[in-house]
Amino acid sequence: xxxxxxxxxxxxxxxxxxxxxxxxxxxxxxxxxxxxxxxxxxxxxxxxxxxxxxxxxxxxxxxxxxxxxxxxxxxxxxxxxxxxxxxxxxxxxxxxxxxxxxxxxxxxxxxxxxxxxxxxxxxxxxxxxxxxxxxxxxxxxxxxxxxxxxxxxxxxxxxxxxxxxxxxxxxxxxxxxxxxxxxxxxxxxxxxxxxxxxxxxxxxxxxxxxxxxxxxxxxxxxxxxxxxxxxxxxxxxxxxxx
Amino acid sequence: xxxxxxxxxxxxxxxxxxxxxxxxxxxxxxxxxxxxxxxxxxxxxxxxxxxxxxxxxxxxxxxxxxxxxxxxxxxxxxxxxxxxxxxxxxxxxxxxxxxxxxxxxxxxxxxxxxxxxxxxxxxxxxxxxxxxxxxxxxxxxxxxxxxxxxxxxxxxxxxxxxxxxxxxxxxxxxxxxxxxxxxxxxxxxxxxxxxxxxxxxxxxxxxxxxxxxxxxxxxxxxxxxxxxxxxxxxxxxxxxxxxxxxxxxxxxxxxxxxxxxxxxxxxxxxxxxxxxxxxxxxxxxxxxxxxxxxxxxxxxxxxxxxxxxxxxxxxxxxxxxxxxxxxxxxxxxxxxxxxxxxxxxxxxxxxxxxxxxxxxxxxxxxxxxxxxxxxxxxxxxxxxxxxxxxxxxxxxxxxxxxxxxxxxxxxxxxxxxxxxxxxxxxxxxxxxxxxxxxxxxxxxxxxxxxxxxxxxxxxxxxxxxxxx
Numbered sequence: 001x002x003x004x005x006x007x008x009x010x011x012x013x014x015x016x017x018x019x020x021x022x023x024x025x026x027x028x029x030x031x032x033x034x035x036x037x038x039x040x041x042x043x044x045x046x047x048x049x050x051x052x053x054x055x056x057x058x059x060x061x062x063x064x065x066x067x068x069x070x071x072x073x074x075x076x077x078x079x080x081x082x083x084x085x086x087x088x089x090x091x092x093x094x095x096x097x098x099x100x101x102x103x104x105x106x107x108x109x110x111x112x113x114x115x116x117x118x119x120x121x122x123x124x125x126x127x128x129x130x131x132x133x134x135x136x137x138x139x140x141x142x143x144x145x146x147x148x149x150x151x152x153x154x155x156x157x158x159x160x161x162x163x164x165x166x167x168x169x170x171x172x173x174x175x176x177x178x179x180x181x182x183x184x185x186x187x188x189x190x191x192x193x194x195x196x197x198x199x200x201x202x203x204x205x206x207x208x209x210x211x212x213x214x215x216x217x218x219x220x221x222x223x224x225x226x227x228x229x230x231x232x233x234x235x236x237x238x239x240x241x242x
Numbered sequence: 243x244x245x246x247x248x249x250x251x252x253x254x255x256x257x258x259x260x261x262x263x264x265x266x267x268x269x270x271x272x273x274x275x276x277x278x279x280x281x282x283x284x285x286x287x288x289x290x291x292x293x294x295x296x297x298x299x300x301x302x303x304x305x306x307x308x309x310x311x312x313x314x315x316x317x318x319x320x321x322x323x324x325x326x327x328x329x330x331x332x333x334x335x336x337x338x339x340x341x342x343x344x345x346x347x348x349x350x351x352x353x354x355x356x357x358x359x360x361x362x363x364x365x366x367x368x369x370x371x372x373x374x375x376x377x378x379x380x381x382x383x384x385x386x387x388x389x390x391x392x393x394x395x396x397x398x399x400x401x402x403x404x405x406x407x408x409x410x411x412x413x414x415x416x417x418x419x420x421x422x423x424x425x426x427x428x429x430x431x432x433x434x435x436x437x438x439x440x441x442x443x444x445x446x447x448x449x450x451x452x453x454x455x456x457x458x459x460x461x462x463x464x465x466x467x468x469x470x471x472x473x474x475x476x477x478x479x480x481x482x483x484x485x486x487x488x489x490x491x492x493x494x495x496x497x498x499x500x501x502x503x504x505x506x507x508x509x510x511x512x513x514x515x516x517x518x519x520x521x522x523x524x525x526x527x528x529x530x531x532x533x534x535x536x537x538x539x540x541x542x543x544x545x546x547x548x549x550x551x552x553x554x555x556x557x558x559x560x561x562x563x564x565x566x567x568x569x570x571x572x573x574x575x576x577x578x579x580x581x582x583x584x585x586x587x588x589x590x591x592x593x594x595x596x597x598x599x600x601x602x603x604x605x606x607x608x609x610x611x612x613x614x615x616x617x618x619x620x621x622x623x624x625x626x627x628x629x630x631x632x633x634x635x636x637x638x639x640x641x642x643x644x645x646x647x648x649x650x651x652x653x654x655x656x657x658x659x660x661x662x663x664x665x666x667x668x669x670x671x672x673x674x675x676x677x678x679x680x681x682x683x684x685x686x687x688x689x690x691x692x693x694x695x696x697x698x699x700x701x702x703x704x705x706x707x708x709x710x
Contacts, residue, residue, distance in 0.1 A: 054579045055706050074582045082580035090577055092515040093508065097490040104494055104504035105581050129485040131515070148580070 002030040005155050005186045006051060010060035013046050013210075020046040022210035023060070028188055028203070033181045035201035035218075036190045037232060043210040044190040045085040048157050051188070052082050065155055078106070081148035081156035085190075088140050091133035095124070095143050098132060102147045111150070118146035121176075122169070137164045145173065149180070156180075157188040162196055174200050198228040206232055208239050246342065250354040269653035271366040277660075278370025285378055296541055298388070302395045302446050303537035305364065309399020310530035311564070312359050349472045356400060362651065364389075364396050387449060394445040394460050399530075401467035407525045408474040428536075440536040486515070505583070505591035509569050510598075522568050523602055531558055535610060548619050552674040552681060555607050555623040556667055559630025562603035566635055567646045569595050575644055586699040589639055593695065596635060603627050622681045626674060629684035630666070636691030637662050639698035643705075 006028035013021040021043040028034045038044050049055045051062055053073020062069045064076045089098045096115060103111025119125035122142040127135055132143065141164040148156055161177075162170045177187055178200050191197055197204060198218060205215035213235045221231055259267045285297075368389030375385045410417045428439040440446070444460040493507035500506040513522070534557060538550050569592045578588060607627045611620040641659055642649035649655050666687065674681040 049579075052580070074584050077580070078582040084576070084580050086576070088577075090508065090512070092512045093490065094486050094488070096488050097486075097511070100488065100490050100494075101504050101508055102581065104490075105502075105583060129487065130483050131486065134483040 004028065005030050005032075006034075006062070006064050006188060008047075008051065008060065008062040011047070011050055011057045011062060012059040013043070013050060013055065014058045019210050021050065021057070024207075024210075024212055026205060026212065026215070028186065030186055031181060031184060032203045033177060033187045033201050034189065035197040035204040036188065036207060037192065037194060037197055037204055037228075038207035039192060039236060042207045044192075044207055045159055046210075047207070048082070048085070048159050048188070048190055052077060052080065052157055054084075079153060079155070081151065081153040081158070083144050083148045083156075083158040083161050085159040089132040089135075089143050089147070092131060094129050094131055095119075095135065095139070096128045098143060099146060099150060102150060106151045108151050114150050115146070118150060122146060122172070138166065138169070141165060142169070149176075153185070155186045155188065157190075159190045160192075161189065162191070162193065170196075194229040194232055204228070206235055208236050211239075213239055246347070247350045247354060250350055251358070254354060254358055266652045266654060270651050270656060271362050273366075273653045273656060274363060275366035275370040278367040279374045280370075282371050282374030282378055282380075285380070298449055299440075299446065299537060299540055301388070301392060302443065302449065303440075303534055305392045305395040306399040306443070306445075306537075307530050307534055308359070308363060309396040309401075310403050310533070311526055311561075312355070312400060345472060345475050348475050352404070352468075352472070356397070359400075360393070360396065364393050368392060387452060390457075391445040391449040394448065394464070395443075397464045398443075398445060398460070401464050401471065403525050403529065404471040405467040405474075406529065407521065408471040410521060410524070412474060412476070438536060438540050440533075440540055489514075500591070500594045502583075502587055502591045502594075505588065506595050506598075509592065509595040513568065522565075526564070526568070527561060527602065528606065531561060531606065539614075548616060548678050549675050551611055551614060551616050551619055551623055552626060552678060553671065554610060555627040556630055556670060556674075558603050558607050559627040560634055560663065560667070562600060562627065562631040563634030563638060564646075565599045565602075565631075566592065566596055566638055568599070570644050570646055585644070585702045589644065589695075589699060589702065592644075593635070593639075600628055600631060603631060619678050622674070622678045626670065626681050626684050629687040630670065632691045633666060633687040633694075634663055636694035636698070640694040640701065641698075643698060643702035 004027045006026065008024055008026040011021055011024045011026075012019065024043075024047070026047075036044050036047060046055070050057050051064055051069060053069045053076050056070060065079050067075045067079070069076050089095075090101075093101060096119075099115040099118065100111060102108075103115070108114065115128075116125075119128050122145065124139050124142050127139050132140060135143065141161070145158075145161060148158060162173060165173060174196065177189070181187055181202070189197070189201065201218050203215070203217050206213045214231075218228065221228060255267070368385065371388060372382070372385040375382050406417060406420065409420060431437075431439045431442060435442075444456055444463065448456045448460060489511055490504070490507050493510060494503045497503040497506045497510075531554075535554055538554050538557075541550060541553075575585060575588065604624050604627065607623050608620055611617060611623050616623075637659060638646050641655045650659070670681065670684055673683070
């Protein structure tokens with residue numbers, strides 16, 4: 001088995017009366033395209049925020065790429081790529097300037113060449129001089145996708161990366177993610193679009209009301225002739241009945 | 243349609259109460275009330291050194307200033323929808339999906355904001371003085387009249403800046419024309435009457451000699467300024483995208499001496515492209531301070547010869563420290579959360595950008611010192627101004643981190659701020675009045691400023707950044 005790139009033990013996050021994430025243990029190995037699946041409000045985004053040091057857990061600890069997240073959140077963010085759930089790029093920078101900004105913060109020497117490649121690859125070079133506030137949601141999502149991968153991180157934690165893309169762009173991005181993992185990198189993907197997860201993920205965990213209901217390999221389900229969406233719905237339904 | 247207004251009021255309440263609790267926010271006007279109530283007992287003492295006319299002048303100037311500081315709605319314009327609290331999704335934005343005109347939504351937003359400021363600042367002060375009046379032997383009609391005229395002062399300031407900023411967003415030439423006419427009118431008034439134009443400020447005239455005509459004039463002028471400003475509001479036109487060449491890369495190189503050049507470059511671009519660089523400087527800094535200078539100069543006979551200039555430098559320092567809110571109003575920490583940027587780094591970067599902006603108050607105070615014929619006190623005045631500004635910045639960072647415009651309404655924050663700033667201002671005033679050049683010692687304020695800023699780094703690094 002390959003080395004773990006994400007290891008979470010007993011992670012809990014409580015907001016007032018709500019336990020968003022409840023004593024979760026999770027391991028993601030190198031080279032996996034790991035899908036964290038769950039309904040809206042199940043704690044997926046909270047998990048990503050804890051794993052990238054954006055928020056602190058109430059209990060437990062996590063290491064990402066061997067770095068203790070609580071001890072060194074900036075170290076984690078230096079080495080990973082992140083697509084957050086809600087944040088949009090800064091309103092008054094153009095798309096080019098935003099990627100230049102990311103490049104300057106991440107100290108990427110050939111940022112201009114990389115930015116040009118991403119504008120071509122995601123087909124939005126005609127928008128590169130437009131202020132981010134004037135970009136459509138889909139274009140902003142392209143920009144956020146580009147900033148997450150522009151430094152070619154060994155691990156990317158991406159929250160609902162396909163949600164604002166049209167079918168053509170979804171296809172392009174799914175291909176990219178699959179190839180990215182084949183090249184030896186790891187993806188931690190949070191989504192509630194189960195078809196996408198079944199199509200591209202190698203491993204998955206189902207989260208419901210902050211609890212992990214199941215974790216395993218997509219191939220194991222397929223071998224049993226089962227589909228991820230049926231499995232997911234059945235599991236969540238049973239959990240609700242309990 | 244009243245529902246939208248009510249919903250906006252509720253939203254404003256929740257934005258603040260979710261940040262630091264309903265009780266803390268609710269206590270804010272009570273704090274202002276208490277300060278006014280207790281302060282009223284000092285009135286007999288203050289009257290010994292300052293006649294009541296001059297005291298009322300200072301009070302009216304303060305409320306006019308408050309109106310000035312909050313009234314630049316015209317600058318926000320269509321950006322009001324997403325600028326007020328960074329990336330928060332506010333009703334003013336969401337309501338655009340309803341069958342309501344953007345002008346109507348904007349008018350509701352402005353009225354709501356005005357009422358909020360009125361309820362938080364103006365009303366509690368008036369009530370405090372009103373309730374204290376029987377104990378200090380002041381006829382009850384006086385605080386009632388003062389409540390009315392202070393409210394008018396606040397609304398005058400707010401609507402005047404709202405009007406000017408709205409004109410500015412349409413035509414800079416028109417604004418220059420209007421400002422030119424105002425300056426000529428003020429000069430002509432001073433020449434013809436031989437009195438300071440500030441004495442003709444309608445609410446102050448009303449306070450000194452009540453007349454229904456003046457009251458009607460004041461109300462009509464405020465209503466007119468407000469209506470024209472709302473009329474000047476231009477909704478955002480869809481598809482009107484402007485293209486910009488890359489400013490970030492060259493600016494980052496030019497700012498290479500900064501601790502984090504790309505963050506500083508982003509700050510400056512944000513301010514420049516949002517219209518904040520010129521607009522905020524003009525409407526939240528220069529215009530209010532020019533007017534305050536006129537008001538303070540009326541105190542010439544009651545302060546030492548250099549007193550007005552040094553007092554003005556102190557006030558300018560406090561106002562200059564609010565430039566920190568200009569730098570933090572554009573983004574929440576969330577925008578940086580996917581990058582390897584710590585809260586400490588971000589605050590340090592804001593301090594660096596703030597330091598660049600301090601050229602504005604430094605030059606401004608120097609010009610005022612020169613024009614008022616007190617070049618000899620130019621250096622102490624500039625030193626006082628900058629020392630106070632950086633000291634206030636340090637305290638602000640410690641108390642509010644990256645959310646100064648929201649956390650200021652936390653009563654605990656406000657009390658601590660008032661105490662820490664008040665002690666320094668009173669001490670510095672006394673020292674400066676006694677010997678202007680001794681005030682050069684104000685540079686020592688950079689020590690506590692650094693201390694508070696460092697406390698702030700540790701405090702805000704250790705806490706989760708508020709988001710919406």
